[in-house]
Amino acid sequence: FASETFEYTIAENIASGSYIGQVIATDDDPGNLLIYRITAGNDQKIFQINDAGNLSIDDADGLDFESQSAYTLTVQVSDGLFNDISLVLVHVKDVNDAPVITLSLFPRVPAIQGGSLHSLALNTSGTVLSFGYNQHGQLGNDTMIDNLIPAPIFGVHDFVKIDTRYYHAIALQNDGSVWTWGWNSKGQLGNGETTDQFAPMEVTGLTRVSGVSAGAHHSLALMSDGTVKSWGANTSGQL
Missing domain, CATH: 2.130.10.30 (Regulator of chromosome condensation 1/beta-lactamase-inhibitor protein II)
Structure with missing residues (x-):
């Protein structure tokens, strides 16, 4: 990998499919095809990475600053023979949510x-x-x-x-x-x-x-x- 750690910041209201950044790895043999995988830190399947190392949002519904403000992803790259890993830190930026009025202090409202x-x-x-x-x-x-x-x-x-x-x-x-x-x-x-x-x-x-x-x-x-x-x-x- 070009770096042991990659770091990005995204807004909590980012849309599914949005590009976050590129995780870059190099190989001394330019003919080898590099395969990237997220191997840890993505239990909610929020993030995805393609064969070019481009990190993006797979499912934005799970993003919520109040629930989790940062993610640490382990990304593995392989040339078919050797593997290497790097950490990707994704910080979630708080976005003011629309106010919600609740009438829970009162009886049910029909x-x-x-x-x-x-x-x-x-x-x-x-x-x-x-x-x-x-x-x-x-x-x-x-x-x-x-x-x-x-x-x-x-x-x-x-x-x-x-x-x-x-x-x-x-x-x-x-x-x-x-x-x-x-x-x-x-x-x-x-x-x-x-x-x-x-x-x-x-x-x-x-x-x-x-x-x-x-x-x-x-x-x-x-x-x-x-x-x-x-x-x-x-x-x-x-x-």
Whole structure:
């Protein structure tokens, strides 16, 4: 080998098939064909080497800086008669992983809805959790303060369905009542006004509702008799 040790650094998000570097060996007889093999340190089959000594990624799925930040590979070269070995040190560089929000602190979550810059989650106990941007009160926490982690909305629970679009939300309680909160510039909250609502409020005049849906600037309620009631903006006939 040209060196007893070869050393390389790769990013943990490198793609399968990517070239890492060349492990170089020489032979006094130029007519001999050199065969390279990784003989140790590659139990996960992450790396591969070809007959030219080119080291590359075989399966990148096993790479994770947090699990293993470096690999020591033993590479053997043979001309068919004699063998030699060299060590290849591969350092894995940390790459910031995309953040993952977990709701494991709460009961199981059967429904999640996303608005423009916020999200809602309904857990199995009927509580609505909200997180994200809150300029128009779309988190329903009775403030204009953003939630960086999921937190229950203000005051009410026992919900069975939720929906949110843009900056307002609508939710259905198990008694068939409907509650809304957030942006209200077009009357999409159904309270007869156009001011934003920072905490959930019940939409009066609706009973025995079986489904709800939020549009960008309007809302819909499916009644138990199959009829639909609508309110809010109607610039494109959405009502």
